[in-house]
Amino acid sequence: MQNDNLPWQLVLVFTPLSLLSLGGGQSVIADIGKQVVDIHGWITEADFVDLFAISRAAPGPGSLLSTLIGWRVDGLAGAVAASLAYFLPSSLIAFAVARVWNRYRGQAWQGVLERGLAPLATGLILSGAFAVLLSSSGTISIWLIVAMSTAIFILRPKLSPLPVLLVAGLAKVAIGNLF
Amino acid sequence: MNEAGLKPAVTLPQIFALFARIGLTSFGGGLSAWIYREVVDRRAWLSEDEFLAGLTLAQILPGPNVINISIYIGQRLRGTMGSIIATLALLLPPMVVAVGLLILFRFYGDVAWLHNLLEGIAAAAIGLTFSVGYRAARHATRTNRWAPAVLLLVFLAVGVLRWPLIPVVLCVAPVAVLVARRQARS
Numbered sequence: 001m002q003n004d005n006l007p008w009q010l011v012l013v014f015t016p017l018s019l020l021s022l023g024g025g026q027s028v029i030a031d032i033g034k035q036v037v038d039i040h041g042w043i044t045e046a047d048f049v050d051l052f053a054i055s056r057a058a059p060g061p062g063s064l065l066s067t068l069i070g071w072r073v074d075g076l077a078g079a080v081a082a083s084l085a086y087f088l089p090s091s092l093i094a095f096a097v098a099r100v101w102n103r104y105r106g107q108a109w110q111g112v113l114e115r116g117l118a119p120l121a122t123g124l125i126l127s128g129a130f131a132v133l134l135s136s137s138g139t140i141s142i143w144l145i146v147a148m149s150t151a152i153f154i155l156r157p158k159l160s161p162l163p164v165l166l167v168a169g170l171a172k173v174a175i176g177n178l179f
Numbered sequence: 180m181n182e183a184g185l186k187p188a189v190t191l192p193q194i195f196a197l198f199a200r201i202g203l204t205s206f207g208g209g210l211s212a213w214i215y216r217e218v219v220d221r222r223a224w225l226s227e228d229e230f231l232a233g234l235t236l237a238q239i240l241p242g243p244n245v246i247n248i249s250i251y252i253g254q255r256l257r258g259t260m261g262s263i264i265a266t267l268a269l270l271l272p273p274m275v276v277a278v279g280l281l282i283l284f285r286f287y288g289d290v291a292w293l294h295n296l297l298e299g300i301a302a303a304a305i306g307l308t309f310s311v312g313y314r315a316a317r318h319a320t321r322t323n324r325w326a327p328a329v330l331l332l333v334f335l336a337v338g339v340l341r342w343p344l345i346p347v348v349l350c351v352a353p354v355a356v357l358v359a360r361r362q363a364r365s
Contacts, residue, residue, distance in 0.1 A: 018242060022345050025243040050284065057297045058280050060202045060273025061210055063243040067274050068281055079278065087270065090242025091250060095262055097236055098254040105255075108363075114232040115319075116359030119326035120351055121231040122315040123333025124238055129209065129308035130338040132301070142302045149306025154313055157220045161213060162204045165303045169206075172299025173292045 006042075006074040007081035013040065014066055014085035021090060025063035032065065042073045063087075140179045141172060189224055189256045191264050197222070198249060198268035203276065207297075207304025210245040210269075211237075212311040218252060220314070225252060227318045239348055245269065325358045 013035045021028045029052070036042045043051070051072060055065035063086065070082025104110055136142050145168045152164055197217060205213045211234060218224045225233075230248075233255070237247035246266060253265030319326035333351055336342045 021241045021243070022239070024238060024344075027344075051281070054277060054280050054284055056208060056301070057206075058273055058277035059204055059206050060270065060277065061243050061245045062208055063246070064270075064274055064277045068277055071278050071281060079274075083270075083274065087242070087246060087266075090240065091246055091266060094237065094240050094242055094247040094250045095254065095259075097240060098233070098251040098262065099259075101233075101236065101251070102255050110232075111228070112360045112363050113356055114228040115323050115363070116356035117235040117352060118228055118231040118315065118319040119323065119329040120333055120348065120355050121235040121238070122312055122319055122326075123330040124337060124344065124348075125211065125234070125308060125315065126312040126330075126334050127338030129212075129305050129312065130334070131341075132208065132308075133305050136302065136305075137298065142298065145299055145302035146306045146309070149303040150309040150313075151306075153216075153307050153310030157216070157310075157314065161216065161304075161307050162206075165206055165300045165307075168303030169296040169299040172295045172302070176291075176295060 007077045010081045011085040018089040141175045195268045198265045202269040202273045207301040209304045209308040212308040329355045
């Protein structure tokens with residue numbers, strides 16, 4: 001394998017993945033792993049698991065995984081190349097759709113579409129959170145934290161989420177692996 | 180509203196400040212819920228229906244949902260510049276933090292309490308998303324009496340049975356829009 005132009009190779013790997021990530025970034029994580037670990041051998045499987053964990057631990061979108069892989073493979077140039085290749089193509093499509101959509105603001109048919117799609121989007125929001133919950137360690141303490149924070153956020157819609165999240169994190173540290 | 184159909188009230192620096200803050204403080208995932216809370220609940224820049232329609236589009240299109248919804252909101256509020264500013268503000272600051280963490284984790288990656296801290300934060304973030312789902316469901320039910328049926332159907336198919344999202348959306352969306360149209364007429 002030639003190593004002379006890694007940023008360009010990262011672009012070639014991440015651009016198709018960007019366009020294929022229908023339904024969100026989670027849908028291509030397995031393919032990203034396959035490409036960078038199995039096919040190109042840029043990083044090891046253990047490396048990939050580490051980078052994935054860090055992308056979840058860091059603030060911001062989980063899709064920053066692409067940036068981290070780029071960084072691990074080829075430093076700053078790799079991070080820039082992988083990020084641009086992963087974020088730009090899909091963003092251009094989203095921008096074009098948003099422009100068309102927002103151009104027809106206030107039309108009656110758009111109100112109907114919005115009211116019709118709202119419960120669909122809501123079902124997807126709940127499905128996403130449910131899937132994350134099922135993939136967690138699923139201990140009693142985790143379920144308790146989920147239940148309590150759900151209640152707090154429903155009762156206090158204007159509360160800033162950050163303090164609640166920090167308290168939840170510290171509570172889990174205090175509980176440890178007891179339950 | 181001006182002639183381009185954009186809301187004039189929100190400025191580019193306000194968009195930048197909000198999305199940078201969300202990008203930097205949204206630990207635990209579930210960013211769509213953070214954005215909903217800030218943009219709809221706390222600031223009323225968008226209505227619930229506008230946001231949720233944008234989120235449906237964001238989920239169908241390729242690309243991370245949070246990026247797509249940020250592009251949609253920025254475009255809606257301030258056109259092209261609005262969507263560029265919102266996206267860059269959401270992405271660039273946490274990018275720097277993530278790379279910083281990557282360097283730190285080489286030394287502290289095995290610490291158990293750090294793992295527990297992140298797990299607790301992620302659990303509370305799930306609660307945040309559930310609460311947004313609850314509020315959106317309540318709102319949708321008020322304007323559309325078929326909303327609970329559509330919502331349950333989607334949740335069963337995608338959440339419980341783990342059917343792939345795109346075909347489910349493509350099948351349910353036309354029906355959901357048709358019943359909404361019927362109601363608008365009557």
